[in-house]
Amino acid sequence: MSALLHARDVSFSYRKGAPVLDGVDLALAPGETVGLVGESGAGKTTLLRLLLGLDAPSEGEVLFEGEPLVRRDRATMRRFRRAVQPVYQDPFSSLDPRMTVGASLAEPLRSLGIPGDAQTRAARIAELLTAVDLPADAATRHPEAFSGGQRQRIAIARALAPEPRLLLADEPVSALDTSVRMRVIELLRGLVAERGIGLLLVSHDLTIIAALCQRMIVLEGGRIVEAAETASVLTAPQHPYTRRLLSAVPRLPA
Template sequence: MTAATPGEAQANAAPVVLAADRVSFSYGRGAEVLHDVSLALVPGESVGLVGESGAGKTSLLRLLLGLGAPTSGEIRFEGHALDRRDTRSMLAFRRAVQPVYQDPFSSLDPRMRVGDSVAEPLRSLGIAGGRTERAARVTELLESVGLPADAAERYPDAFSGGQRQRIAIARALAPEPRVILADEPVSALDTSVRMQVIELFQRLARERGIGLLLVSHDLTIVAALCRRIAVLEGGIIVEQGETRSVLTEPRHPYTRRLLDSVPRLP
């Protein structure tokens, strides 16, 4: 039996669904953008990944989504190294790991009705069922994110940014994933609706037992949503642990600089 990775150890021995295990990555022959990164995601737990632009957050997210392969180390899914050449295992991976992207205005096809967009993962992942069954599933998904059933018949341009992000979340929930990887999911939204979407993520993680990785540069969002936090600087995780502990007693100078940059009322 191999020893637990640092990320797995911090998951408190819970069943790890998705993990980066000592992952390093570079684009072509360029310099490394990630170095020896370990991070674990378990059901029902929200983890924040924070760092400035260029820290490597997007690169790590792409690897965790199976959109690239590490230069060294492994992406592990349900305890096994992810093999992007294995069609069957990748189908199971796609069902279990779903993304929510930053921009709700570009993540939905403007030519598709909302119901078709939400149902698309059911068709593409081979879990479609009949038309009546799909329609019932779309209704349940839309209502679970606070939208009426008749939203399925409308097009994305009929909705606000916050509503579109709810639609994107409903689509991510369609295959009943075990993990959602969210890339700056509220940064494109008005301040007035950000907390509504954050509360939606909190409720879904709690009620459905979904693991959440929230990629963000905003420490206030992470503090509100995530129980654990990992701080990425220059492709290296310099600090990770319980969010409250890390943010109240940061050990690394970079974490302290991030905290000092958070605007405060005079």
């Protein structure tokens, strides 16, 4: 299956700094769920920014549907934004407190030029809220009325608004209380399975990767050191760095 999004041999350095990424090659196929793991400073968030078109690689290129992602090409970027949507880490800062939830969910529909009158958009907003297990009347309320877990559900609903083919999620549950993390993980698992959406999940938590991702990529110091089916990596890690990550996962006593 051809890649929907492909970071081909990308490297990235901040001005006068050491390389953050070095020769990374990562391809994401439609409907595929991939986990990207590594310790803080490994380059995970920088790679995500390149894949989202927020930064350009110092070397290599990002391809969308087999063609270079040209950030100054407005038509290409609009098509890209419809197909690839982010889910960010902090649900408390990812929503505009001045906007109602309904306005936040309608914003990508307007900004991406998705056709529809007010009635069509209202129906779409109601459908999105139902999809993330929130009541329809949430559309009239502001983010401050919701808990962290509910806000992350709203952020996921907003990402789903333009019917993307791929979600890029950066530590989407790390800011949440332990008690609500699994509910959001289960929500993501169900949405991905039901809608056939691809998912790149950036996380330092291997238990979340194991729950959601078919394939796992391990990043160390800006380089990919291991990439395989998640079950294979977890049961028989090949690289010493991966083995160290696994050894640090807390385990219940027998």
